[in-house]
Amino acid sequence: MSHAIDALVAALGPLVRVGSDIPPRNHADASGLQPTAPLALILPQTTEDVATALRICHEHRQPVVAQGGLTGLAGGAHPQAGEVALSLERMNGIEEIDAASATLTALAGTPLAVVQQAAEDAGFLCGIDLGARGTCTIGGNIATNAGGNQVLRYGMARRNALGLEAVLADGTVVRSLNKMLKNNAGYDWPQLLIGSEGTLGIITRVVIGLHPKPQGLQTALCAVGSFDETLAVLRKFQHAYPGRLLVFEAMWREFMTVATQICGLSPAFAEEHDLTLLIEADMGAEPAGSEAFSALLSDFYEQGLIKDAVVAQSRAERNRFWAYRETPYEYGRFLPEEIRFDVSVPLNRMTEAVEHLRQEMPKQFPDAIYVVYGHVADSNIHINVAIKDMTSETKTRVQKIVYDLVFSLGGSISAEHGIGRIKRPYLHLSRTAPELALMTKMKQALDPEGILNPGRVL
Numbered sequence: 186m187s188h189a190i191d192a193l194v195a196a197l198g199p200l201v202r203v204g205s206d207i208p209p210r211n212h213a214d215a216s217g218l219q220p221t222a223p224l225a226l227i228l229p230q231t232t233e234d235v236a237t238a239l240r241i242c243h244e245h246r247q248p249v250v251a252q253g254g255l256t257g258l259a260g261g262a263h264p265q266a267g268e269v270a271l272s273l274e275r276m277n278g279i280e281e282i283d284a285a286s287a288t289l290t291a292l293a294g295t296p297l298a299v300v301q302q303a304a305e306d307a308g309f310l311c312g313i314d315l316g317a318r319g320t321c322t323i324g325g326n327i328a329t330n331a332g333g334n335q336v337l338r339y340g341m342a343r344r345n346a347l348g349l350e351a352v353l354a355d356g357t358v359v360r361s362l363n364k365m366l367k368n369n370a371g372y373d374w375p376q377l378l379i380g381s382e383g384t385l386g387i388i389t390r391v392v393i394g395l396h397p398k399p400q401g402l403q404t405a406l407c408a409v410g411s412f413d414e415t416l417a418v419l420r421k422f423q424h425a426y427p428g429r430l431l432v433f434e435a436m437w438r439e440f441m442t443v444a445t446q447i448c449g450l451s452p453a454f455a456e457e458h459d460l461t462l463l464i465e466a467d468m469g470a471e472p473a474g475s476e477a478f479s480a481l482l483s484d485f486y487e488q489g490l491i492k493d494a495v496v497a498q499s500r501a502e503r504n505r506f507w508a509y510r511e512t513p514y515e516y517g518r519f520l521p522e523e524i525r526f527d528v529s530v531p532l533n534r535m536t537e538a539v540e541h542l543r544q545e546m547p548k549q550f551p552d553a554i555y556v557v558y559g560h561v562a563d564s565n566i567h568i569n570v571a572i573k574d575m576t577s578e579t580k581t582r583v584q585k586i587v588y589d590l591v592f593s594l595g596g597s598i599s600a601e602h603g604i605g606r607i608k609r610p611y612l613h614l615s616r617t618a619p620e621l622a623l624m625t626k627m628k629q630a631l632d633p634e635g636i637l638n639p640g641r642v643l
Contacts (some may be wrong), residue, residue, distance in 0.1 A: 189245035190225050191475065196237050202226040211252060211270050215317075215521075216260040216607055219463045223270035230275045232350060232358055232389045238271060239355025239387065239636075252381035253294060253325030254316040258525060259605025261329065261382045261641050268639075273324055276389060280302045286364040287395045288347060293324025293388050300393065307608040309395035312339025316514060324388045330380030332601030337562045338431050338467075339396060341601070342379065348392030353385075354632040362392050377427070377627070382603050383638040385631045399431065399467035403478040404497040406506050407485070408458035412536045414490045415460055419562055421490070422466070425481055432465035433562040434510050437539060440556040444512045447519050447554075453509060461490075463510050464622040510558070513569060520554055520571040524580055526587050529564045534594040542568065545586050550579075557562050565600035586616055604642045612642070 203225045212220035229235045235296030242249050243637075252262045252272040264270050273294035281290040287309060291300055296319045297311075304311040313326055325331075327349070330343045339345060341515045348363035361375055378386050409415050412435075419433055436444075438459050444450045453461055468474030478496065485491045497503040516523060530538045539557055546555045550572055559566035570583050588598055592614040599608055599615070613621065621643070628635070628643055 187224065187245075187247070189242060189247035190244065191334065192241045192245065193225060193227065193238060193269070196241060197227065197229075199236060200228050200230065200234060202228070207270075210255065211272060212264060214252075214255040214257045214260065214262040216258050216263055216605065218260050218263045218606070221264045223264040223265060223268050225269045227269060227271045228275050229273070232352065235352045235387055235389055236356040236358050239352050239354060242269060242636050243355045243634055246634050246636060248636050250638055251328070251387050253322035253328070254296065254317065254320045256321040257325065257605060258527070259501070259603045259607035260601070260607045261603055261638065262325075263357075263606065265640060271387065273322065273387075273389070280390070283364060284308045288364045289393045289395055290362060291323050291391055293322060293390060295323050297321050297323055297326055304395050305398070307395075308398065309468055310398045311393060312345045312396050313342050313393070316511065316610065323391055323393070327379050327391050328381065328383050328388050330601075332560065332563070332565060334434070334560065335431050336560060336565075338428070338432055343376060345393055346375065346379055346391055347394045349378060349388055350377055351386040351388045351552040352391035354634065354637050359386070362390065364392055366394070380603075382605065382641055384628060384642050385637065387637070392482040400433070400470040401468045401474040402465060403468045403475055404463075404465045404503045404506055405478070405482060406453050406495050406509075407462040407464060407482065407491045407492050408454050408493040409462060410462045411459060412539070415462060415561065416532060417490050418462065418485055420627070421485070422464070422481065426466065426468070426477070429466045429468060430464070430562070431467055432463060433560070434463040435558065435561040436461045436463070436509060437557040439559045441509065443520075443554065443556055444509050448512045449510065449514055450508060453495075456491055456493070461509065463506055513556075513558070513567070516569065516571065521573040522575040522638065523569050523571045524575075524583050526568040527600050528566060528568065528591045529600040530566060530589065530591060531596060532561070532564055534596070535561065535566070538566070538590060538594055538596075541590050542586075546570065549586065564596075584611070606641055607638070609642060
């Protein structure tokens, strides 16, 4: 073993695993990169354990990769050769719910679903929600500034985080477990760490601001003929009922074809349409709310903005509607190897983006199966491309099509999944040279030895 591993074992004993004692799950995240065994696995139970581990790694210039739920798709938590993995999985638990402040304090390794359930049990709602809720951790959500299904109303993860505790590269513990909406006392360093993907410090505790639980949730599937009509529906709904929309998901024709013809779901409507929208709104507990929701959809139909619509009358129907949106989690069972993209495109350029993909994908990859879907109200779309016998050259060609398109339209190569290792070569398409230089200075100031998640982001 190296001197660094010897020092870690001496200081932390059974909290350090090496060799065959490292579980295979810690060899990879969900990015699809080749599994790699870390030199050692550190399983801290306290913030002090994290501080001890990082202090030793800093002294020995030992690279460290931070791990949470290992659900990331950008390779941020995927070990590289020669790295020590530091997993926060044992730092798990809700420490406090402050009903007066409407806040929840949790250890970073707590699964998001546990945070959500604790908030619900206390009569609140956690504004962060995404498909991997059962396995992703709240620390990872904050470290990557996760998005998800309800960004339209509650914002990205950073808007829900009021306070943090973190450990810097040299083992220094910084703590601001703030519960207040207003706190302008100097630099807001927690916001600097949010979205930094573990490259500036390792988050160990979070304070989440909670929200009132929605009353009178209404869910509908709507068929529309174009993205212009989609935007009209979005803006008219927002003007009619400001702040009520929770979810506004769009699934283009190719997506619904895969959902029905390959994944086996029943068609949503009798006819095929260019887009299917999944809409959810908090319309209040009174019956008038559900009536207003249906009436507005009827107005949209009369105006020719939607071609068809169905409103969920039960939880089972709501689940059926969501089953379409969640089919990408089943693609591994039905499709060849995929490349998955998470990008943002300005809403006024969205039609151009989809039409370009519809032209280029069949032309360059005739046998490819591709889908476009996402949280379009916040400009975020996901593009999945499945090609049989995928090669590294094929992946590079597909990436070039997508990222060149995003760049040409003034979009972002990462909407909510982060940069990690996979998107790092393309970061210059979304950030200018002065911005990248500023990021490099921040990294050098907080991690001068470059031990924290090296090769991620920068």
